Amino acid sequence: MTTRHAITAGFVPLLDSALLVVAREMGFAEEQAIDLTLLRERSWASIRDRLAVRHIDVAHILGPMPIAGNLGLNVPAPEMIVPMALGLGGNAVTVSPALWQAMAEHGATVDLDARTNGAALRKVIDARKGTPLRFGVVHAYSGHNYELRYWLAANGIDPDREIEVVVLPPPDMGDALAEDVIDGYCAGEPWNTFGVLRRGGHLATVKAAIWRSSPEKVLGVNARWGGTNPEAMAALLVALHQASLWCARPENYEALATLLAKPAYVGRDVELLLPALNGNLPVGGGAVQTISDFFVPNAKAATFPWKSHALWFYTQMVRWRQIEHTAERQRIAAETYRPDIYRAALKDLGIAMPSASAKVEGALTVATPVGSSGALTLGPDGFFDGGRFDPDDVEAYIASQSTG
């Protein structure tokens, strides 16, 4: 290889920055002749700002954020594209010991079932007087905000009237819970494991139970940089794909947790990072629950930037009144995610890739082999309430949720 590429990537110290960290530390970036510099940031706002002024070219970013930026909701965002996802799942809902106790009295169980435990929360709210329960999320334009609200709404709880949803930095969630500032939160790892093991919290449910194999962080690319550096971007996608394979191997979990535990990356103990990787999550009170597909770095086309994921995020922006729906905005949302770039970059690797760019979300109740360029299994990807999202009928979905 003759040309070397210099790429600067921003990341927030979270478990799902793993693909970028591994691409750099395990030599996958170097294999593609990439000098990958990683810049750690403490908020999504500064990730956005540094993308805007081109301090960074690409970033580990919340799936809905590039869409929000392209829709003008999040200034001063540059125009962005998403040519790859950085895995599926990885979040959980943690509640205070007092709220868990009350939920348990109303039938909540440690299997973290989204229906059972949501129904228990509904009953707690019915019995409660005074101020509404307060839940923390990490960002207004985040999978966390939308999945928490989806879970509440599908259990008959109005997240705007019966719950107060506030934004907090993830590292502060555990303390806020312990100090009764909030009653629960939806965050990524290691912050649920931290809340449970270090701050006495209890898991209520997990993202994988609310919507299995659902989108979370993505690779956000400054569109201007991507347009002028297509080879560098393609090389990075190859490196990240190799990194995703490495992250997915159980024999690497320990090494990955040790790597992420370094101060330069997540900077937290290995014991807080391992559960999300091996799926054995401490739920509280010493109990551990094994959750399949808690965080999926590679399987089930976990890095494929589905347009149906982009459109689902868009429908939730509309649902929670962050933006009003128009056909033009729907088009902008769909075009932010770029499976075409993903396919072109990885086509020579001979890996199984989806032949479609969008799918009906929630349609697969069991693991299903799909038509593609190789052997690929997708799903199960069901919403816990049996909901389905057909990306070809966005308006019907929006209408069904606005009346609900």
Add this chain to the structure above:
Amino acid sequence: MKPSGLNVLVIDENRIRAAIIEEGLRDAGYDQVTVIDIMHGLARRIADLNPDVIVIDLENPNRDMLESMFQLSRAVKRPIAMFVDRSDEASIEAAVEAGVSAYIVDGLKQERVRPILKMAISRFNAFSRLNRELEETRGELENRKVIDRAKGLLMRSRGLSEDEAYALLRRTAMNQNRKIVEIAQSLVTAASLLDPGGTQ
């Protein structure tokens, strides 16, 4: 033109930098300035203070919370928005470069806020410069201490004068193509391994 009348909030965990910004604001005639350097209960305090302008360091992890007040929170009486001077892209770059960002109450005229951001940018830059110089000075002091200890070791163990000890360190450094401080550090480390407690 007197700029006062604006209620300015400075949020910065770095107390010294916050004080420098506050002083700059007061010098420029802003007399309603509040500084928050403890992030605990920040949302509540912002709601209580109800500021017109917020200046916050870029690295502050609470920025996502602050920005969520645009839409999620019913706590603030007036919506706030990020200060983005669309006519001047360079000012965004200068702000990010300096490590500061600003938010204003929606509807506030940008001309009224621009001098605040400009002042904050220049003070943030001055603070970084100062910090860098301080680090360098601190580093030099540390280096000098290590070299002094290495000289002392050589003077005691080989009966050299101070000048001779320094010359030996320098010669060794030159021969090995390393810095004097590196040679001195190796010597101090080796001595403490050979004779724990004896080198101090």
